Amino acid sequence: MKPTVASFPATRLRRLRRTPAIRSMVQETTLSPGDFIWPVFVRDGEGEVEPIHSMPGVNRLSVDKVVEAAKDAHALGIPCICLFPYTDPALKNEDCAEAWNPDNLSNRATRAIKDAVPDIAVMTDVALDPYNINGHDGFVEGGEIVNDRTVEALVKQALSQAEAGADIIGPSDMMDGRIGALRTALEAEGHQNVLLLSYAAKYASAFYGPFRDAVGASGALKGDKKTYQMEAGNSDEAMRLIERDLMEGADMIMVKPGMPYLDICRRAKDMFGAPTFAYQVSGEYAMLAGAGERGWVDGEKVMLESLVAFKRAGCDGILTYFAPAAAKVLNG
Numbered sequence: 253m254k255p256t257v258a259s260f261p262a263t264r265l266r267r268l269r270r271t272p273a274i275r276s277m278v279q280e281t282t283l284s285p286g287d288f289i290w291p292v293f294v295r296d297g298e299g300e301v302e303p304i305h306s307m308p309g310v311n312r313l314s315v316d317k318v319v320e321a322a323k324d325a326h327a328l329g330i331p332c333i334c335l336f337p338y339t340d341p342a343l344k345n346e347d348c349a350e351a352w353n354p355d356n357l358s359n360r361a362t363r364a365i366k367d368a369v370p371d372i373a374v375m376t377d378v379a380l381d382p383y384n385i386n387g388h389d390g391f392v393e394g395g396e397i398v399n400d401r402t403v404e405a406l407v408k409q410a411l412s413q414a415e416a417g418a419d420i421i422g423p424s425d426m427m428d429g430r431i432g433a434l435r436t437a438l439e440a441e442g443h444q445n446v447l448l449l450s451y452a453a454k455y456a457s458a459f460y461g462p463f464r465d466a467v468g469a470s471g472a473l474k475g476d477k478k479t480y481q482m483e484a485g486n487s488d489e490a491m492r493l494i495e496r497d498l499m500e501g502a503d504m505i506m507v508k509p510g511m512p513y514l515d516i517c518r519r520a521k522d523m524f525g526a527p528t529f530a531y532q533v534s535g536e537y538a539m540l541a542g543a544g545e546r547g548w549v550d551g552e553k554v555m556l557e558s559l560v561a562f563k564r565a566g567c568d569g570i571l572t573y574f575a576p577a578a579a580k581v582l583n584g
């Protein structure tokens with residue numbers, strides 16, 4: 253596109269910015285609660301609302317409280333809630349079997365939400381890190397994060413989530429071949445309507461720090477995730493990963509983290525035209541919410557500005573811890 257601009261004063265671009273009414277008429281991108289997927293942290297117990305110190309305003313919730321959160325989200329017009337379990341350290345080991353336990357925390361929360369608020373979509377996370385004694389997304393053998401044996405486990409995990417009623421499965425593990433394996437298994441087991449939202453372009457990022465505290469994986473993690481998550485300097489590789497996942501049966505794709513990778517969102521949308529999501533991750537949230545809390549920035553304004561940026565960059569939606577706060581502002 254080459255914008256046409258006649259010379260001054262035939263064109264005075266400030267005319268279009270003069271009043272709120274005129275600015276609203278020509279606004280190119282808008283934000284609404286329907287754009288949000290709300291990630292929540294689930295813990296055991298009842299009546300539990302446990303603050304996460306590195307994410308001001310975010311709590312670990314017991315299943316009953318997650319159900320209340322889902323009701324609130326639905327009332328605010330948020331279409332989807334995404335579950336991340338904080339697993340009891342006693343249930344973590346090297347075989348990660350808790351990941352496909354039909355009665356694990358994530359599956360109990362899914363069933364409880366689908367019972368109480370059937371209209372909200374439930375998204376679940378596929379990766380072994382909440383269950384793995386060493387904090388990695390895959391099995392570790394002799395210091396290596398092994399691919400194919402991990403994919404077999406991810407399939408069992410995803411099937412248990414589909415069985416529990418998950419609408420959207422989000423593989424965040426970055427193993428090769430998992431989208432194809434998951435799609436094949438879901439089709440074979442009668443879950444042909446379950447959606448796959450692939451964490452297709454997921455970078456090995458320091459912005460995940462507060463999340464790892466929230467799910468209790470920080471202490472456990474040995475080494476880094478660079479043999480499966482992407483290097484920050486790469487963009488062509490992101491396009492290869494997205495194309496590969498779409499060809500294997502992903503319905504939607506994600507770029508993660510969000511703000512430092514808006515160029516990847518734009519490129520992905522332009523290149524593939526698939527439903528594209530960005531994850532505004534825990535570290536991004538911590539920076540904005542933390543600075544807002546101290547009065548260093550206007551918390552509400554930076555929240556909305558950061559979120560509309562994703563829409564402008566081509567995203568169809570955003571996973572954000574701000575979802576309920578932003579929806580409240582947008583609903584007026």
Ligand SMILES: NCc1[nH]cc(CCC(=O)O)c1CC(=O)O
Binds near residue numbers: 381389461533
């Ligand atoms: N499967 C791990 C996973 N799923 C979502 C996040 C990060 C989300 C966030 O930071 O908000 C991570 C962290 C990681 O890869 O170490």
